[in-house]
Amino acid sequence: MVKKSRQETSRVGSIDLWTALAASAVAVIMILAATEAQAQTFQVLHSFTGGGDGGFPSRRLTLDAAGNLYGTTQAGGNGGCGFGCGTVFKLSQVHGNWVIHTLYEFQGGDDGAIPSGNVRGPDGSIYGVTSQGGIGKCDTELGTCGTIFKVSPPPSACKGAECLWKESVLYRFTGAYDGGIPSGDPTFDAGGNLYGSTVVGGYGYGTVFKLTPNGNQWNESALYAFNGEQDSNYPNAGVIFDPAGNLYGAAQEGGSNGWGTIFQLTPTDGGWRETILYNFNSSEGGENPVAGLFMDSAGNLYGDDFAAGSGGCGTAFELGPYGTWNFSVLYNFSGPGGACGPMSALIMDAAGNLYGTTNRTGAYNRGVVFKLTPTDNGWTYTSLHDFTGGSDGAGPNTLIMDAAGNLYGETFDGAKGNCDGFGCGVVFEITP
Numbered sequence: 480m481v482k483k484s485r486q487e488t489s490r491v492g493s494i495d496l497w498t499a500l501a502a503s504a505v506a507v508i509m510i511l512a513a514t515e516a517q518a519q520t521f522q523v524l525h526s527f528t529g530g531g532d533g534g535f536p537s538r539r540l541t542l543d544a545a546g547n548l549y550g551t552t553q554a555g556g557n558g559g560c561g562f563g564c565g566t567v568f569k570l571s572q573v574h575g576n577w578v579i580h581t582l583y584e585f586q587g588g589d590d591g592a593i594p595s596g597n598v599r600g601p602d603g604s605i606y607g608v609t610s611q612g613g614i615g616k617c618d619t620e621l622g623t624c625g626t627i628f629k630v631s632p633p634p635s636a637c638k639g640a641e642c643l644w645k646e647s648v649l650y651r652f653t654g655a656y657d658g659g660i661p662s663g664d665p666t667f668d669a670g671g672n673l674y675g676s677t678v679v680g681g682y683g684y685g686t687v688f689k690l691t692p693n694g695n696q697w698n699e700s701a702l703y704a705f706n707g708e709q710d711s712n713y714p715n716a717g718v719i720f721d722p723a724g725n726l727y728g729a730a731q732e733g734g735s736n737g738w739g740t741i742f743q744l745t746p747t748d749g750g751w752r753e754t755i756l757y758n759f760n761s762s763e764g765g766e767n768p769v770a771g772l773f774m775d776s777a778g779n780l781y782g783d784d785f786a787a788g789s790g791g792c793g794t795a796f797e798l799g800p801y802g803t804w805n806f807s808v809l810y811n812f813s814g815p816g817g818a819c820g821p822m823s824a825l826i827m828d829a830a831g832n833l834y835g836t837t838n839r840t841g842a843y844n845r846g847v848v849f850k851l852t853p854t855d856n857g858w859t860y861t862s863l864h865d866f867t868g869g870s871d872g873a874g875p876n877t878l879i880m881d882a883a884g885n886l887y888g889e890t891f892d893g894a895k896g897n898c899d900g901f902g903c904g905v906v907f908e909i910t911p
Contacts, residue, residue: 520910521864523871524548524577524887525570527903529555529896532579533566534903536889538664539823539877541599547571548887548906549582549605551594554898556584560621562899564592564612567605567630567644570906577906582644583630587612590646591626596664596717601671604631605644608661608675613651617659617679624652624659624680627673627690627697649697650690654679657701658686663717663771665690668724673697676714676728681705684712684733687726687744687751702726702751703744705733711740711755716771716824718744721778721801726751729768729782734758738766738787741780741798756780756804761787764808765794770877771824777801781809783821785838788812792840793820795833795851795858809833809858810851814840823877833858834886836875841865845873845893848886848909863909868893872905884911 527534533552540550548570558564564585570577582605585592591609600606606629611617615624627649633642652659658677665675673690680686681704691698705711712733718726726744734740738759744751759766765784772782778801788794790813797807812820819839826834833851841847845868850861863886866873872890879887886909896903 521871522908522910523894524906524908525579526870526872526894526905527552527555527896527898529562529898529903531556531566531581531584533568533581534562534896534898535565535891535901536876536904536906537565537594537891538596540879540887540889540906541597541605542879542881542887543599543603546881549597549599550889550906551597551605551607552904553593553595554903556581558585558587558592560585560587560592560611565594565609567594567597567607567646580642583646585609585612585646587621589613589626589651590648591628592621592623594628595662596675598664598667600629600667602631604629606649606665606667606673608663608665610660610662610678613648615651615653615655615659617652617654619660624654625661625677626651627661627665627675627699649673650699652677652680656681656686656704657699658688658704661688662715666718666720668720674702674720674726675717678713678715682707684710685714685730687714687718687728703753705730705753707733709733709735711742711753714742715769719772719774721774727756727772727774727780729770729772731767731769736760739768739784741768741772741782757798757806759784762789764788764796764806765811765820767793767818769822773824773826775827781825781827781833783823783825783835785818785820785822786816788820790814791816791819792837795821795825795835810860812837812840815844819844823875826878826880828880828884834863834878834880836878836888838874843867846875846890848875848878848888864907866890866893868902870894870905872902872907874904875907885909 533555564587592612597607617624658680711730765788779799790811792812792814873893
């Protein structure tokens with residue numbers, strides 16, 4: 480970064496001095512131009528207003544083959560939840576400009592409210608979970624336990640500028656053994672079954688569930704209920720599969736130290752058996768993992784947590800190799816302390832670089848998009864964008880990457896709009 484300083488110019492008779500000054504001026508202009516060009520790699524595609532377009536975008540975007548982006552927001556829309564009950568949206572390029580289309584606006588009743596995770600299904604529909612709405616009695620703002628939903632495109636091409644999709648509720652949680660308050664992105668298996676996690680229900684500490692299609696209906700079953708002793712408690716980031724059919728997830732609390740765990744669920748003849756792969760211990764490995772995991776082709780698990788660690792703002796970590804499960808910290812994040820570190824899952828490119836976001840670190844303590852590059856001496860940290868909390872947003876969520884290496888993401892707040900006293904968030908792009 481070039482620091483501007485006050486310079487004093489005097490009339491001198493030396494042509495060489497004027498030549499040197501001119502060359503320096505040109506160099507400064509070139510550096511400033513390069514800095515400006517680098518800044519242009521970050522672009523806001525849409526700023527939410529909290530109205531019909533939504534507000535507080537949640538979790539991660541999904542991308543279709545045509546380059547359209549899909550996501551959900553936890554506020555906005557025309558539902559009766561104070562600041563709206565949330566939306567499902569699509570962002571498309573029209574004549575070089577990104578245009579948002581609201582596909583569905585949650586009403587806060589049986590259809591659900593406040594979506595907190597989504598995935599694009601093999602049929603092109605958006606499948607997701609809402610943390611509220613539906614039925615049951617859970618300790619939420621609406622007093623309800625959430626749903627699993629599907630939002631499908633209309634059977635024929637839309638002829639107007641706006642075209643609402645159809646929502647179907649696949650399951651409404653009761654808050655009993657089946658679970659309640661689902662959170663995180665759901666996961667499909669090869670058979671079209673849907674898996675996810677809930678924060679409460681079961682024995683009161685959350686569940687991992689499976690949703691099985693049965694004709695026009697879906698049957699829900701709790702695969703595992705966490706028990707609240709030294710077990711994993713409050714899994715709120717969903718689960719992932721390995722090639723053998725085992726499930727993996729992170730729990731925000733529980734374990735032998737109480738700071739959360741990484742767990743494995745293995746199918747057996749009598750159900751699913753839990754194995755705790757790592758117990759977080761605050762000072763060394765960080766604490767409170769709330770983001771999902773991903774597994775590379777060698778079977779190593781990668782994840783992050785948002786607090787503690789040697790820098791005070793959590794860690795990025797690796798657990799592997801498959802079957803051995805040695806835990807290693809890849810990077811310690813530094814910042815103001817508290818819930819300042821990563822709260823969203825990591826992703827990896829073809830070269831093995833990791834990308835992620837933090838909640839409240841960076842030059843302005845409003846979050847960053849970062850890259851971790853493997854080297855012979857460890858992992859090198861690079862900030863790709865430091866959020867200011869202004870028009871660029873604040874509190875970025877999980878990233879996705881397209882085939883060209885462009886990164887897309889959302890910020891939970893910041894920018895314009897008024898969503899419960901905060902800005903309503905943005906969708907952004909970072910080009911390589």
